[in-house]
Amino acid sequence: MLFTPGARVKLVHTREKGVVVRVLDEGMVLVRLLEEGLEIPVAAEDLRLLEAAGQSAPRKSPRPGSERPASLQDPEPQFTRLKSEGILLAFVPLNAPPTEFQTFLLNDTSRHAVFSLRLRFGDQVEEECSGKLPAHHAEPVGHLLLDDLNDGPTYELECREDSTAGLGPLLQKSLKIKPKTFFKKFKTAPLLHKGAHLFPLFPSLDAPESPQEEDLPTYTRRRARPRSAPSDLYRPVSPYAxxxxxxxxxxxxxxxxxxxxxxxxxxxxxxxxxxxxxxxxxxxxxxxxxxxxxxxxxxxxxxxxxxxxxxxxxxxxxxxxxxxxxxxxxxxxxxxxxx
CATH class of the missing domain: 3.30.1370.110 (Ribosomal Protein S8; Chain: A, domain 1)
Structure with missing residues (x-):
């Protein structure tokens, strides 16, 4: 990966952000940290290129398999889907064995939407993006490292339908990724048509149905534990011994x-x-x-x-x-x- 002075970068292991001052010898890069203002040498392999302000290019240099396919620009369904899978978050491995994943927000519905997505580690917001999410569309929204799974990444999504009648009801979802469940959810992602770690967020863009209130007698009957039937093994007390x-x-x-x-x-x-x-x-x-x-x-x-x-x-x-x-x-x- 090539770095030029002035490029915005992120340190892979500490997730700190900085600006490239100059390229040093032996694969080292001098980086000025944005928050502390310190200048430190960092190995080039420990840096990730961030998206420059005002540009639409990916935050990292193109690599085989990580470029956005042309078919994702304005995708058209090639066949009639029997059932929509709603709004989903997909993590596509970029290498094998996987050490990095490209993240997509999928709109597998026939309705347009707008969204706001945040990636949070604890109280720190790491990445944030927002925009339009057309119908039957896969929107690239960032990358996730394999090592980040140990830090409990949490994705917070706000989404609304965007129609000629105006904005629809606000849908909100907070998804905390755990390593154990992450690797159990690998399947073929809709729209991408490739293997991904898939997490459903909303089944549709409609407002969720509010649960009906339950009266006390119904709640009591539903929560009551059934009485245990007497076991054939244990017989009644005999008064004759x-x-x-x-x-x-x-x-x-x-x-x-x-x-x-x-x-x-x-x-x-x-x-x-x-x-x-x-x-x-x-x-x-x-x-x-x-x-x-x-x-x-x-x-x-x-x-x-x-x-x-x-x-x-x-x-x-x-x-x-x-x-x-x-x-x-x-x-x-x-x-x-x-x-």
Missing amino acids: PDELAAFVPEVDLHIDKLRSDWRKLSKAEILRIQLDAFDRFMEKAIRLGAERVFIVHGVGKGRLRDEIASRLLQMPEVRSFKNEYHPRYGWGATEVEL
């Missing part, structure tokens, strides 16, 4: 060495299954005999068995309450259950 209840020990120790002698040969999944089977049998007996309080000894460890037990207790309609608190006998390694 007083001797068995008297001999019942209200605790079960689920440590695997208490359940199996060959536990060292078992996998972690097999150990957990054996422990939960023992828990199910114990709870079935406790409920059948009418025990009022039992203790499930599961130990501390990483909490996997404790969490599985808590999940199952939540599904038992016979359980009044349970807690995993410090106990003078069991410490933190047991759950107390009231039936």
Whole structure:
């Protein structure tokens, strides 16, 4: 990339803006920072050329694949689209593996619009552009570096329909880009007809429908949790086994060495299954005999068995309450259950 004195540039890594003072030897460029007024040497590969005031050229020197295709100047749909995808933001990779993306604002509707778009990193507005967005049009609105994804870029868009009757309702959208979701949204972009990371913004240029107010009875019915049906596994209390209840020990120790002698040969999944089977049998007996309080000894460890037990207790309609608190006998390694 060639830089000339007076050219406006941006530092790739710090996103500071400056003006080229002169070109130095060994691929270095002397840049005067706009905010601080300092002059610092910067490697040419760490600079991006910004758009000069009053010019319509891209903010960087042309490169293969980054020029605006002639077909995007005044595109005409080549066939009737079955369904419009509305207003979208598309990020087209400029190289492989991708380290930089060209950003397009797509109007995949049959109506003209005007827009204002800002790229924000935290509280700092990095780029801002506005203008007309014709129907079936792809408007280039900037570039995004792969490294910028780690800084949480946020695009803020305001858009209105532009017709002979005047401007339509204001549509606003704030889109925060996250690396994980960014790479999951790669598909063929409408109008561009090439692969891009695609983010829908508005389904149309119409005002969004305001949600209907919901009365209290309807809200209560919608939010009410269905009552759990009694499980076939846990039978009603039998009043005919007083001797068995008297001999019942209200605790079960689920440590695997208490359940199996060959536990060292078992996998972690097999150990957990054996422990939960023992828990199910114990709870079935406790409920059948009418025990009022039992203790499930599961130990501390990483909490996997404790969490599985808590999940199952939540599904038992016979359980009044349970807690995993410090106990003078069991410490933190047991759950107390009231039936």
